[in-house]
Amino acid sequence: xxxxxxxxxxxxxxxxxxxxxxxxxxxxxxxxxxxxxxxxxxxxxxxxxxxxxxxxxxxxxxxxxxxxxxxxxxxxxxxxxxxxxxxxxxxxxxxxxxxxxxxxxxxxxxxxxxxxxxxxxxxxx
Numbered sequence: 846x847x848x849x850x851x852x853x854x855x856x857x858x859x860x861x862x863x864x865x866x867x868x869x870x871x872x873x874x875x876x877x878x879x880x881x882x883x884x885x886x887x888x889x890x891x892x893x894x895x896x897x898x899x900x901x902x903x904x905x906x907x908x909x910x911x912x913x914x915x916x917x918x919x920x921x922x923x924x925x926x927x928x929x930x931x932x933x934x935x936x937x938x939x940x941x942x943x944x945x946x947x948x949x950x951x952x953x954x955x956x957x958x959x960x961x962x963x964x965x966x967x968x969x970x
Contacts, residue, residue: 846883846890846911848935849958851876858893858958859901863937865894867944872896872907874915874940884933885918887911892937893954901955906948915940 854860863876874894881890890909897903909916919934948957 846881846887846935848878848881848890848892848909850878850880852879852934859904859955861893861895861904863892863894865892865896865905865907865942867896870944872942872944872947874907874909874937874942876937878935878937880922880932881935882930882932884931884935885911886931890935891948891957893958896951896954902952904954904958905951906954906957907942908946908948909937909940909942913940913942 849858849861851861851863854862863874863878865872865874874892876894878892888911890911892907892909893904894907895903896905915938917936917938919936922932924932948954
C-alpha cells in the first residue's frame with residue numbers, strides 16, 4: 846500500500862504534514878493519509894512522512910507493517926468502480942517504526958513518491 850495523499854493537502858504532495866520523528870532508533874509516526882488503495886488489505890505500507898523542513902526535501906519514505914499498534918483505518922470509501930480493492934483513510938497515532946525501515950536516506954521520500962506516481966500513470970493509461 847502506497848500512502849502519500851493527505852486530507853487537506855489537495856494535489857500538493859510536498860505539503861504533507863504526517864510526521865515521523867526519530868527517537869532512540871525508531872521513528873514515531875503521526876498523521877493521516879486519505880484515499881489509500883489497499884488500506885487494511887496488505888501487510889506493508891510505504892508511508893511518505895515529514896522528517897525535515899517544509900517542502901519536498903523534508904519528506905522521507907518509511908516501510909510500515911500494517912499490524913503495528915497505533916494504525917487505524919477509516920470507513921471503506923464508496924466508489925463507482927474498482928471495488929475489488931478497498932480504499933480508506935489510514936491513521937497513524939504514535940506508530941513506532943524501526944529506523945532501518947527508512948527507504949533510502951532522509952529527504953529522499955518525495956523523489957521516491959514521484960517515481961511511484963509515474964509508474965502508476967502508465968498503468969492507468
